[in-house]
Amino acid sequence: MTILETDDLTKKFGSLVAVDDVSLSVSAGEVRSIIGPNGAGKSTLFDLITGIQQPTSGTITFDGTDVTGMASHEIAQRGMSRSFQITDVFGGLTALENVQVAAQVDDSRRSSMWRDADGLTDVHDTAMGVLEDIGLADRPHQRASDFAYGDRRKLEIGLAVANDPELLLLDEPTAGMGSDDTTATVEMVQRLAEEREFTVMLIEHDLEIVMNVSDRITVLQDGQVIAEGSPTTIQGDSAVQEAYLGGVSA
Ligand SMILES: Nc1ncnc2c1ncn2[C@@H]1O[C@H](COP(=O)(O)OP(=O)(O)OP(=O)(O)O)[C@@H](O)[C@H]1O
Ligand SMILES: [Mg+2]
Incomplete structure (x- = not known):
């Protein structure tokens, strides 16, 4: 079952296309990581999905309902949750x-x-x-x-x-943590997702952790999806290595 789908999702800030025709489909129960270099559009994509910002074009379907244009609190009421700074x-x-x-x-x-x-x-x-x-x-x-x-x-x-969310979006939940705390926190998220049966979308810079916890990974560059697949697929993808990993194998 698909919990979240975006179709040709686009967000422009003036002439800058921060999110460029992004179509992705997240299955219920998976841990989906979104990775990509600084400025790739990861946080903006989350802002669009959660209704914090409205897309320039494209649609967002959450749990079978078109939520495009809805206010963030309406989307939250439907079971989408995002961590916020306490x-x-x-x-x-x-x-x-x-x-x-x-x-x-x-x-x-x-x-x-x-x-x-x-x-x-x-x-x-x-x-x-x-x-x-x-x-x-x-x-x-x-x-x-x-x-x-x-x-x-x-x-x-x-x-x-x-x-009790259906879908939890986490934008760099481990930013500023040491590596022990980082590992413990991501493993905690994974455990919570299994026990409480929710889907996770995760933006995380630590690639080793991403490779360990993700079911699938979507790679963004300049607002566009340049690769998508299992950790093994992504690690072996030459476009990803060139664009994101600077040609160095992860
Ligand atoms: N409110 C805004 N107004 C204008 N430009 C914006 C705005 N928000 C983001 N941008 C631009 O959109 C692009 C994507 O930014 P975004 O924050 O989504 O990237 P990111 O992948 O989350 O980067 P990082 O890894 O540094 O967090 C960047 O060029 C950024 O400068
Ligand atoms: Mg960001």
Whole structure:
């Protein structure tokens, strides 16, 4: 089953074509990495898919529905989640409070449940379950801003999964982490995706990790898809090696 499809998706900023005729299809349950050099259009592609920016042309189909032109909160309600930076907004709240807020985000798929008198208990239990899954259940009442950097990034991923997404988009979730934290975090995402049965789209610069965790990889350059396939296929692709890896085999 296809969870996400883009058809001829294009985004222009003036004369710059940041995303250029991108057509891709992501199957439910897969881990799809999007790689490519700086400025290739990876983050802009995520902005289009999540409705943060509107495409110049082309369409986006999510879970069978054409979501092109929808506002980002409408798309989020349909089960698409994107990690966001906790630091500015919720740093003063505890880990538990942060996840509770995220879990309470209006969700049209289950809105009747939250109107129940028991709704708040559900939110608490859901949030504690998320903290357990991300390894922070021992510190639910610690302020988010007091967590070490790597734990804060994990908490951000926790917020993104608290609303039980179908599709989770992560834009460089390990940026600024050391290699141990990077590996642990990506493996955590992979485990969460299996246990909670959601699809992952991942932008990640560490190619070794990308090769390890991805089912399929899409390579962007200058806004265009230049290659797509399994990690083995991508590693052996000469266009990718030339354009992205500078001719050096990964
Ligand atoms: N809001 C904007 N206005 C104008 N140009 C933009 C805007 N956002 C992105 N761009 C340009 O679009 C191109 C693609 O940028 P984007 O951030 O999507 O690349 P990226 O692949 O995510 O790069 P990086 O690996 O550095 O994060 C770049 O040339 C960038 O300068
Ligand atoms: Mg980017």
